[in-house]
Each structure stands twice: as structure tokens, then as C-alpha cells.
Amino acid sequence: MSLMEHGNVRPVTAVAWTSNTGTCPKDFTLINLTEDGASANFTRSFAMKSGYYLCYNKDSTGGMVVSDIRIISDKDSLPHGYCYIAEHLEPKATVSKKKRVCVRIVPVGSVDTAVLDIKLTAKSKMMLQHYTFVGDIHGYVLWYRKGYFAKPTPQAKPRSLSLDVHRLFLDEPSPPLPLRPSNLPPPLPSGRLSQRRCSLQRKDNVDKPADGSIQGITALDGVPFSLHPKFEIQANGTNSHLNILIKSLQDIENEYNYTFNVEENAAKRIRPSVQTGGTLSTQ
Numbered sequence: 001m002s003l004m005e006h007g008n009v010r011p012v013t014a015v016a017w018t019s020n021t022g023t024c025p026k027d028f029t030l031i032n033l034t035e036d037g038a039s040a041n042f043t044r045s046f047a048m049k050s051g052y053y054l055c056y057n058k059d060s061t062g063g064m065v066v067s068d069i070r071i072i073s074d075k076d077s078l079p080h081g082y083c084y085i086a087e088h089l090e091p092k093a094t095v096s097k098k099k100r101v102c103v104r105i106v107p108v109g110s111v112d113t114a115v116l117d118i119k120l121t122a123k124s125k126m127m128l129q130h131y132t133f134v135g136d137i138h139g140y141v142l143w144y145r146k147g148y149f150a151k152p153t154p155q156a157k158p159r160s161l162s163l164d165v166h167r168l169f170l171d172e173p174s175p176p177l178p179l180r181p182s183n184l185p186p187p188l189p190s191g192r193l194s195q196r197r198c199s200l201q202r203k204d205n206v207d208k209p210a211d212g213s214i215q216g217i218t219a220l221d222g223v224p225f226s227l228h229p230k231f232e233i234q235a236n237g238t239n240s241h242l243n244i245l246i247k248s249l250q251d252i253e254n255e256y257n258y259t260f261n262v263e264e265n266a267a268k269r270i271r272p273s274v275q276t277g278g279t280l281s282t283q
Helices: 195-207 249-255 261-268
Strands: 014-018 028-031 053-057 064-073 086-088 099-107 113-121 132-137 140-148 273-276 279-282
Touching: 014 028, 014 064, 014 099, 028 113, 053 113, 064 132, 064 140, 099 132
Parallel strands: 014 086
Antiparallel strands: 014 053, 028 053, 064 099, 064 113, 113 140, 132 140, 273 279
């Protein structure tokens, strides 16, 4: 099984036109010969002083890969998601626009397969195994191989450690935290307190921890509790302000008894007659 089948080949990341090795960008591979040994110089006119070559790149630092290649004529519109390949030519040099090469470039993480290799042949009858026919352009035939590729391994960014981190010793115990002063409740207001308030205060003091830590503090600490003066119980055990009247079942029925006479009389009323077409009709 080949390396391409294992997916250990880097994908093509860019395709371009170039005049020669001097104008070919860095890290690009120039295709100067076809698979059948002919020159891959796209020069087919005596008016053209210099030809141009096809080149490709496999630098994956940009995070993009070529997923497809097409050849279109000048009458065809550019397919959606495709772009024309770049041109790195000498001054005043041009590329024929009768047929143009366009590629589809996508993020490396969005696809599993991409273009792995590009080849040219001078004879259209020659077939390349495991390669896909793209089309003929200016007497040459363009082929590409597509398959699984080796995705770049993400590398962890180095982190700079400050001097304070180097001075830390995990074996040494941390110093004890300072004790917090007890949160004592504010002084109680002067005045008479009810018996219930006195009992609650004694119970509250028993429930609180002796060290006065925050675990024994509640939201009601420091809030004085006292009954309204009209509810204070007198010495004889009675309360003159509370007038509670207890009603019997018969008193309640007599108070809320309702005969529904108004509703019955309204239902028995005769609806008025309406005169339509000289005759009387009862609604």
C-alpha cells in the first residue's frame, strides 16, 4: 500500500502560473516537463516572447487546501466557491484567457480529502492511473490525484513562567489564616421586652458556637424581636385589643344567604316583540 493510500502525503495548498524559476514563488514546485517527456512551457504563439509554467505549493501554514481543480473557457462563468489561480509572471507577460484554471480552496479542517498531486501530459491519448482527468488547455492535459492527506499536528504554545512561579514550593504548608473577630450583634434597644423575646434570646445564645465563628451567624442576628403594643399580653392574661367574634354555622348561613330572586325574575321576563314586514314577531 502506497503512502498516498495511508494518507501520509501533504495536500496541495495553492496553484499558480509563473514565467520561469526566477518568478516562481518560494516553496512552489514548477512543472517544467510533462509525464511523456515534453516541455511543459505553455507557449503556443510566435507573438509571445516568453511562455509560462504551472506550479503548485504544499505549504500548510495558511490552514487552507485545494479540494478541486477545474478548467473553464472564456464563455463560462466562474463556479461558486472557486477562484482563478494566481499569476507570478515577468513584466508585460500575460496568460491566455481562452481557457483558465480555477481551484476551490477550503479550510484544512473542513474536508478529509484534497488534491495531493498535479501532473501534465502532452498527448491526450495517454492515461495516468489513479489520476483524475481535469481537461485540456493549450495542447496539454491536466490531471490531479485526490485522496486522504496528513493533517498538521497541533502544537502546544510555549508558556513563559514568571519568577514568582519558580519560587513556589508545593511541599511547604501554607501559613494559617488570621482569625476573624466575632460578629457580635448590636446592643439591644432599651425598653420592655416580651417573654417570647427573652426566651428566643436565651435559645439563640445556646445554639451559637462559643468561638463566635461565622458558621453560627444567621440573617436575623442583631434584629430586635418585639410584639406590637396592642398585642402585648396584660398581667391578667387577657388582651383588650383583640375582639374575636366566633360565628356559628347558622350565623354564617344567615349572613350569606341569597335567594337569587333577581336572576329568576330576569329569566322570566318576556322578550319584546320586533315588527318586521308589517307583522309582529316575538324574539
